[in-house]
Amino acid sequence: MLDKILGKKDKDKDVPDLRKDGKKSDSDIGGRLKGMVSKATEKSKEKVNGDKDEGKRPSGGKAPRPMPKPRPKPRPTSKDKPTLKPPLRKQPQKKRGPLGSITGGAGFGGGGSDDDQRTLVGAAVFGIILIVLVGAGYYFLVYAPYQESMTTAKETKISEVNTYFTGPLATDPRKTSILAEIDGGTTPEMVLAVDVTGPATSAWREYQLQQISSEKDPYGRVMITYDAGGQKNLIMKTSAAKKIVNEADAAVLVNLEIETPDTVAVPIIISRLQAAGGLVNVGDSVDVYLTTTNTSTKTTTNASNQTTTTESTSTPKISGATVLAILRAKDSGTVDANLQQSQEIAVNTLTMTNSRSQSASTNVEELLKAAASNTWDESQVTTLLDSYGWKLSDFERASNLGELDVQYMVVLEVPRENALFLMQNSQNLQLTVPTQNAPTWMVKELQSIYGSG
Numbered sequence: 094m095l096d097k098i099l100g101k102k103d104k105d106k107d108v109p110d111l112r113k114d115g116k117k118s119d120s121d122i123g124g125r126l127k128g129m130v131s132k133a134t135e136k137s138k139e140k141v142n143g144d145k146d147e148g149k150r151p152s153g154g155k156a157p158r159p160m161p162k163p164r165p166k167p168r169p170t171s172k173d174k175p176t177l178k179p180p181l182r183k184q185p186q187k188k189r190g191p192l193g194s195i196t197g198g199a200g201f202g203g204g205g206s207d208d209d210q211r212t213l214v215g216a217a218v219f220g221i222i223l224i225v226l227v228g229a230g231y232y233f234l235v236y237a238p239y240q241e242s243m244t245t246a247k248e249t250k251i252s253e254v255n256t257y258f259t260g261p262l263a264t265d266p267r268k269t270s271i272l273a274e275i276d277g278g279t280t281p282e283m284v285l286a287v288d289v290t291g292p293a294t295s296a297w298r299e300y301q302l303q304q305i306s307s308e309k310d311p312y313g314r315v316m317i318t319y320d321a322g323g324q325k326n327l328i329m330k331t332s333a334a335k336k337i338v339n340e341a342d343a344a345v346l347v348n349l350e351i352e353t354p355d356t357v358a359v360p361i362i363i364s365r366l367q368a369a370g371g372l373v374n375v376g377d378s379v380d381v382y383l384t385t386t387n388t389s390t391k392t393t394t395n396a397s398n399q400t401t402t403t404e405s406t407s408t409p410k411i412s413g414a415t416v417l418a419i420l421r422a423k424d425s426g427t428v429d430a431n432l433q434q435s436q437e438i439a440v441n442t443l444t445m446t447n448s449r450s451q452s453a454s455t456n457v458e459e460l461l462k463a464a465a466s467n468t469w470d471e472s473q474v475t476t477l478l479d480s481y482g483w484k485l486s487d488f489e490r491a492s493n494l495g496e497l498d499v500q501y502m503v504v505l506e507v508p509r510e511n512a513l514f515l516m517q518n519s520q521n522l523q524l525t526v527p528t529q530n531a532p533t534w535m536v537k538e539l540q541s542i543y544g545s546g
Contacts, residue, residue, distance in 0.1 A: 239281075246281040250289060257293035257343045261300055267292045290343050297346035301338045304351040305331050316354040316508060326508045327413040328354050357512050358417055360504045361519040368419070368501040369524045371486040377416045377532050379524045380409035381505070381515070409525070411511050418504040421482035423458060457481060487534060 251272065258268040271289055278284035309315050315334050317327045329337075338346065365371045373379060457478065464474035489495025503524070507515060515522070526535065 242281045243284070246284040247275055247278070250275045250284055250287055253289045254293075257289060257347055258296070259347065262293075262296050265296050267296055293343035294346065297343050298338055301346055301349060301351060302335060305334050305338065308351050308353045310354050314354050316352050316356075318350040318352065320348045320350065326411065326511065328356065328415065328506070328508070329413055355509050356506045357509050358504050358506050359512050359515045360502055361515055361522065362500055362502050363519065363522060363524070365497060365499050365501060367523055368503055369526050370490075371421070371495075371499070371501060372490060372532070372534065373416050373419060373503070373524065373526060374480070374483050374532060375416055375418060377526065378413050378530050379416060379505070379526055381411035381414055381507075381511075382409050382523045382525060383518055383521055384523050385521045410514060411507050415506040416503060417506050418502075419482065420502040421485070422500040490534070 254268060254271050254275070258265055258271075262268070271287060271292060274287050275284055278287065305315055309331050313331050314328055315331055317329065317334060317337070319327070334351065338349075341349070369379065460469075460474065461478065463469045464471050464478075486495065505515065526532065528535065528539065531539065
C-alpha cells in the first residue's frame with residue numbers, strides 16, 4: 094500500500110524515492126529508505142564512470158548490466174600511431190607594388206565591403222591603364238623620336254667620315270678618334286657638332302704635299318687629276334700645285350690625284366680664231382674646249398623608238414696644255430713695204446729740205462732658207478727674225494688690223510690619254526688663254542684697263 098502511495102511500481106522496488114523529504118513513517122520505512130539510498134548512490138557512481146553515453150535508463154524494471162571489465166588495449170602499430178600535423182607555414186609576405194597602399198586597405202583582405210573592393214579594383218585597373226598610356230606616349234612621342242634623331246645624326250657623321258677618310262687615309266688614326274667621339278655623343282647636337290672636315294683637311298694636305306714631292310717630273314711639274322664633275326687633267330709646276338693644295342679643303346683634296354706627268358706633243362692645224370686669235374706664244378698654257386656637242390642615238394628593240402642624247406659641258410676637255418710651238422702659214426711670210434719720211438729745216442732765210450725714203454720687199458721664208466744654208470750670218474738672222482710670227486700678230490693686235498683668214502699649226506703638250514681626242518677633233522677645237530695665267534701682253538692690257546689693284 095505504501096508503494097502505491099509513493100507511486101512506485103513493482104518493478105521499481107529497488108529505486109529510491111527522492112520525492113520525500115527524508116521523513117520516516119516507521120522503522121521499516123527508514124530501513125528501506127536507507128537501502129534505496131545506498132543503491133541509488135551505487136547507480137549514480139556507475140553512471141558517472143561508464144554510462145555517460147547511454148541515454149536514460151529504459152522504462153523497464155530490469156536492473157542495468159554490470160560494468161564490463163576493461164580489456165587490455167592492443168599495442169599501437171606504426172599505422173595506428175597518431176600523427177602530428179605539421180605546423181602551418183607562414184606564407185611569405187608579398188612585396189607591395191605601386192598599388193600596395195590600395196590593395197592593403199580594407200578592400201583586399203581587410204574585411205571591407207564588396208562596394209569598397211569594387212572601387213579599389215577599378216582604381217587599380219585605371220591606374221595600370223594610365224601608367225601604360227603614359228609609358229606608351231612617352232615612348233612614341235619622346236623616346237622614339239629622340240632615338241631616331243640620334244641614330245640619324247650618327248649615321249650622317251659616320252657617312253661624312255667615310256667620305257673623307259677613304260683611299261690612302263682609310264686607316265688614318267684620326268679616323269678612329271673621330272668615330273669614337275661620334276659614338277660617345279649623348280645628344281644629336283653633340284654628335285653633329287663633331288668636327289670632321291678640319292682633321293680630314295689636315296690629313297689630306299699632308300698626304301697631297303708628300304705626293305707632290307714624290308711625283309714631280311724632271312722639269313719640276315706634276316699632273317693633277319680632278320675626278321669631281323668629270324675628269325680634268327692639269328699639268329703645272331710644283332709651286333702652283335702646292336698653292337692649290339694649301340688653299341683647298343677636304344671636299345676638294347679627296348678628289349685630287351697627283352701623278353707624274355705622262356705627256357705627248359700633238360700638232361694640230363687650226364684657224365686664227367681657234368688659235369686664240371694667234372696671240373699665243375711658246376710656253377703659254379691654254380685650255381682646250383670642244384665646240385660641238387656629243388650627240389648619241391640609242392635604238393631600242395622597236396625600230397620606231399629612238400632616243401637622242403646631247404652631251405654638253407662647260408668645263409674644258411684639256412686644262413693646262415702647254416704650247417710648245419706655233420707656226421704661221423706661208424702667206425704671212427711675204428713682206429712688201431714702202432716707207433717714205435720727209436723733213437724740212439729752215440735756217441735764217443735759207444730753206445733746206447731733207448727727205449728719206451725706205452722700201453722693203455722681203456720673202457721671209459727665203460731669208461730663213463738662206464740662214465739655214467749658212468749663206469747669211471745665222472746669229473744676225475736669228476736676232477732679226479726672232480719670234481717673227483708672234484711679233485707680226487702682236488703688231489696686228491696693236492694696230493687693230495691683221496689677216497684673219499690664216500692657218501696656224503700649234504704643237505700642244507697634253508697627257509697621253511688626251512692625244513687621240515685632239516687628233517680626232519682638231520676641226521672642232523677652241524684654244525683659250527686663262528686670265529689667271531695670262532701671257533705678258535694680256536697682263537699689260539688688263540692692268541691698263543683695270544689698274545694694278
